[in-house]
Amino acid sequence: MPKLSVEGLKVTYGPIVGTEGVGFTIDEGETVALIGSNGAGKSSTLKAILGMVTYEGRVTYGGEDLKGLKPSKVMRKGIGFSPEGRRVFPQLSVLDNLRVGGISRPQAELPERIERIYGYFPRLKERHSQAAGSLSGGEQQMLAIGRALMSKPSLIMLDEPSLGLAPVIVERIGEVLTEIQKTEGLSVLLAEQNATWALSLSKRAVILDLGRIRMTGDAEKLLDDPEVRRAYLGI
Numbered sequence: 001m002p003k004l005s006v007e008g009l010k011v012t013y014g015p016i017v018g019t020e021g022v023g024f025t026i027d028e029g030e031t032v033a034l035i036g037s038n039g040a041g042k043s044s045t046l047k048a049i050l051g052m053v054t055y056e057g058r059v060t061y062g063g064e065d066l067k068g069l070k071p072s073k074v075m076r077k078g079i080g081f082s083p084e085g086r087r088v089f090p091q092l093s094v095l096d097n098l099r100v101g102g103i104s105r106p107q108a109e110l111p112e113r114i115e116r117i118y119g120y121f122p123r124l125k126e127r128h129s130q131a132a133g134s135l136s137g138g139e140q141q142m143l144a145i146g147r148a149l150m151s152k153p154s155l156i157m158l159d160e161p162s163l164g165l166a167p168v169i170v171e172r173i174g175e176v177l178t179e180i181q182k183t184e185g186l187s188v189l190l191a192e193q194n195a196t197w198a199l200s201l202s203k204r205a206v207i208l209d210l211g212r213i214r215m216t217g218d219a220e221k222l223l224d225d226p227e228v229r230r231a232y233l234g235i
Contacts, residue, residue: 001062001063002025002026002027003025003026003027003028003030003061003062003154003155003187004025004026004049004059004060004061004155004187004189005025005058005059005060005061006022006023006024006025006045006048006049006057006058006059007023007057007058007059008021008022008023008056008057008058009021009022009023009045009048009055009056009057009058009059010022010055010056010057011041011044011045011047011048011053011054011055011211013053017210017211018041018044018053018211019041019044019045019048019055019208019211019212020041020211020212021057021212021213022041022045022057022206022208022211022212022213023057023213024206024213024216026155026187026188026189027187028154028185028187029181029185029186029187030187030188030203030204031181031187031188031189031190031201031202031203032188032189032190032202032203032204032205032206033190033191033192033195033198033199033201033202033204033205033206033219034046034189034190034191034192034205034206034208035192035193035195035198035199035205035206035207035208036193036207036208036209037193037209038193039210040208040209040210040211041208041210041211041212042159042160042191042192042208043084043159043160043191044211045191045208046081046157046159046189046191049061049066049074049079049157049189050071050074050075050079050081050157051066051067051068051069051070051071051073051074052071055067061074061077061078061079061155062077062078064077072104075104075151075153076104076151078151078152078153078154078155079153079154079155079156079157080148080149080151080153080155080156080157081148081156081157081159082141082144082145082147082148082156082157082158082159082161083144083159084159084160084163084191086137086140086141086143086144087144088132088133088135088140088143088144088147089132090131090132090133091131091132091133092131092132093128093129093130093131093132094124094127094128094129094130094132094135094143095114095128095129097132097143097147098114098117098124098143098146098147098150099114099150100147101146101147101148101149101150101151102114102150102151104151105150105151105152109152110150113150113152114150116149117146117149117150120146120149120176120179120180121142121143121145121146121176123139123142124139124142124143124146127139137164137165137169138165138166138169138172138173141161141165141169141173142173142176144161145158145161145173145176145177149180149184152184153186154185154186154187155186155187155188155189156186156187156188156189157188157189157191158177158188158189158190158191158192159191160191160192160193161173161177161190161192162192162193162194162197163193170194170197174197174200174201177190177201178201188201188202190202195207195228196223199219199220199222199223200219200223202219203218203219204216204217204218204219205217205218205219205222207222207228215227215228
């Protein structure tokens, strides 16, 4: 049984179609990339999985139907989310942002979990008392990912984690994501415009365009596909 299964997903915003018939699965410990330009349907897909928008179709997690559940209940079932634009709580300290991320866990677990996050992102430990709004873009992205990990999810969804960041920071975040996945056995759903980077981190990929799937398959093969390279990688 797949960890996550999405079938026939249709999301609409009035007359505007966000996704139309999107479907894919994610296995235990697997990274799957959702690739596409702005407006391709990546965020709509993640929001549907989280229960942030209504949709037609079926989303199951560990075999359980998620339709109709509120986002808080979906996340308590083991799905973490790092949103586009990071959306840290700017007035709160780094430490308090992490504590908010762990609100669904027993309080006794939080100190150990926070230290685990600091191990992944040492810069956050250096900045633990600093207001999150004063961090650099890369540091805020690290904090957003760390906050999503505080609930000990078994699947984490990342929406455009490379957006607006310098290449060296993007590369470092990719390295840390790989480390986290291996250490914690996470499944990862990575929604990205940066196709080359996303494909390099993933086992499989789904390429979206105007809300529909245009191509899907092994990430390494897609990276070498001339059509994909021309249309999505600018090569």
